[in-house]
Amino acid sequence: MDKHLDVVTFGEPMAMFCANETGPLDEVTAFSKALAGAESNVATGLSRLEHRVGYVTKLGEDSFGSFIMKALNKEGIDTSRITFTGQRRTGMLVKSKVESGDPQVEYFRKGSAASTLSPEELDKAYFASAGHLHVTGISAALSPECQKFSEHAMAFMRAQGKTVSLDPNLRPSLWPDRQTMVDTINSLAARCDWFLPGLAEGKILTGLDTPEEIASYYFKLGVSLVVIKLGPEGAYYRSADGSEGIVKGFKVEKVIDTVGAGDGFATGVVSALLEKLPTQEAVRRGNAIGALAVMSRGDMDGLPTREELARFMNR
Template sequence: MSKHLDVVTFGEPMAMFYANEEGPLDEVMSFSKALAGAESNVATGLSRLEHTVGYVTKLGEDSFGSFIFKALNKEGIDTSNISFSREFPTGMLIKSKVASGDPKVEYFRRHSAASKLGLADFDASYFASAGHLHVTGISSAISPECHEFSVHAMEFMKQSGKTVSFDPNLRPALWPGAKTMADTINNLATRCDWFIPGLGEGRILTGLTAPEEIAAYYLNLGVSLVVIKLGPEGAYYKSSDLEGYVQGFKVDQVVDTVGAGDGFAVGVISGLLEKLPLKEAVRRGNAIGALAVMSPGDRDGLPTREQLERFISQVTH
């Protein structure tokens, strides 16, 4: 395949309806539509920073599928490996608006087209055309087929000498139980190079408390870099020879916390692919995470390169 991609990712993009007014979802009458899904957020963020990104998924032959396909194309994301299903629908979700804290999210994704993504859909030449693979734990949660696809994609990229990043993106509601979730995610982590959990996620997955202990746990599993999100406080990173804390950016008003972790991943992955010093890559992650929480949609705050540089230069810690 002649096309070269900096990054490839896969997963379930969904149509999201987010409330335009506060209150219980069953009472809200007005919603705005947007594209949602952790992997599509990361793909969008990397594309806006001028990296070539391919996204692999299955969509339903319905208006939501068409909306998502157009939205991805509009962001300059390569969609040539997306297929459409007549049999299964595109997933969707609704999200509440809150004055503070996390919004309530309801998913309508059971038996979605994306959940049917399996080994038969794996295009080796397409993945081989990419230098890096980004994976989230959500794919493994939505179906056994997607879990198989995740394992195969990660192993294929590792064997091909590519780098793999993994964000656990824990969604307990999608798993049969906490132990299955932790065991599966930790098993997947052994197949990645860069592991990017939140502190709360790290504690759930390992039973350990301190960022240093959690990072050491994953380095012992063979991961080469662990970057732990600490929310407003910033982040902690550890590799075999480097470790440290990077302070977060001050945010004037938190509008919506959803998508902040994906923004953080965009910063770290793009920084590492651009060969920035590790600390600078993590600082970029903090910056994009901060931008993400200041906007309502999951992807609205993801910056262009110019917007990112302006934000970093303007903001003092």
Template sequence: MTTHQNGTLDVVTIGEAMAMFVAREAGDLAAAETFIKRAAGAELNVAIGLARLGLKVGWVSRVGDDTFGRFICHQLDKEGIDHRQVSIDKRYPTGFQLKSKVEVGSDPLVEYFRKGSAASHLSVDDFDHDYFGSARHLHLSGVAAAVSDSSLELLKHTAKEMRARGKSISFDPNLRPVLWRSEDDMRKQLNQLAEYADWVLPGENEGVILTGHRQPEAIADFYLDKGVKAVVIKTGCDGAWFKTAGGEKGQVEAILVDNVVDTVGAGDGFAVGVISALLEGKTLPQAIRRGNKIGSLAIQVIGDSEGLPTRQQLGDD
């Protein structure tokens, strides 16, 4: 278990991690016979990416008292992520997923086995005032919000507490419509959560779904009017568009790659770049450039976090 000498963290995040089995052969997932085992989860991907860049990261969750749970804790240790606030739940299992192999850059098929998982039982009981208070930044994602009502309440409670303590907060909507009762409920709950954030990082299509607006500036204004400080909208091969509460706005060009292998994890890589750069005091355009760079690395490999670079691999930016 990783601990830090003075107990202080740069970033803390909350979410579900699952064991992920990626097919070695392309084609129908039902026909696949051999798989590669990895750890997966949107918030875990961000935690891994930030830790590889040298930030002190804490991840809060629950895992089952089972092989998959031990595997995830081992991965956390390997990446140097603090997991003092990860509970081992003896009642419920760790979730897992199966993922198809794609070779032409299309989105892989992912099948989830997460219903009733240990992490879906996250609740306000998992909030440790001192632990969260030791971090200077909170990152939240719409995936953990979607997993269960009790997990959503934990995120809202944590966001409210961290905002009251003057901590910065980032929010990636990371829409998972299949996990919500309805699209209306998803829209309402995630927009409420976004109001606590300083930086909101939606994809362009996510912004349309959540705000009803089609133009990036109108999407940004929707959140800026609620008190958010900056909105960064991922616009795919065009890069990203941003606007701040101070009125600064613009487009940051994408970094194009020749060989797109696996699109899963690109948004998490983008979040890693933006959050790490802003915490280092870089400007928003500089932060978005780093986000685009890490996102471009993430889509060139199979797996959700394999392409996330170390500080040395990132190089000068």
């Protein structure tokens, strides 16, 4: 399968335990297990839209690692470059159930198998077999080795003439301090073609206030497309061809779970750009999948097939 991949990504997939009842995590007694992780969300979303996707990571030789491998394979994702280690455990998290707003999330991932991914393990032939690389800022936060792997992979793909997208996915709790997070993400942004921050993330990363100012900041770093998520209002984009604008969001009946919305958005934008759709259409698809994501409970439950996406966008 890895002869011709449309997209390759890497990161840390985790076993997620979602509370079956609302309330504080320490009082919940029943949980359901699912796959979680920003990169695996995007890989799943792209695969459901019929793109050939490869995922690179390291897993522990434990039941969580085995569960994750089966879940990725079930989604049709190429897992031929996933390795297992007996030295480290697979990461996991627990997530509360809420009626509205953001759920409580607790991670158990420090020193995990995925955090030991190092630049020496970059399979150049495998990465070169893909037309595009999708990266999130979470991977670089896991360890110095993972940061180097991220930098190495992005530089390699750019040198091969491939496109690279970056979703900053800011997780302050994973970084030693805010300044390190800002400096590292901005150095990664200088290595990407398509940058996909949320407005709040853009403000943190640049100290600027408006989408237009934030986009200008990243254009100076060499990015060719900046798409900034504006929540329910939609998204702002600015492209190297001079086009820019705001694409309105889709009506959401009821927000059930906000986790995974940004990954759904990235799935929509990246898939459409790979299909050579106009930027405005790509952003519209991102808005649609982001809306579907917040209307479903699990991180991946809202990620649509082509038919489901068309039905939602045309209704």
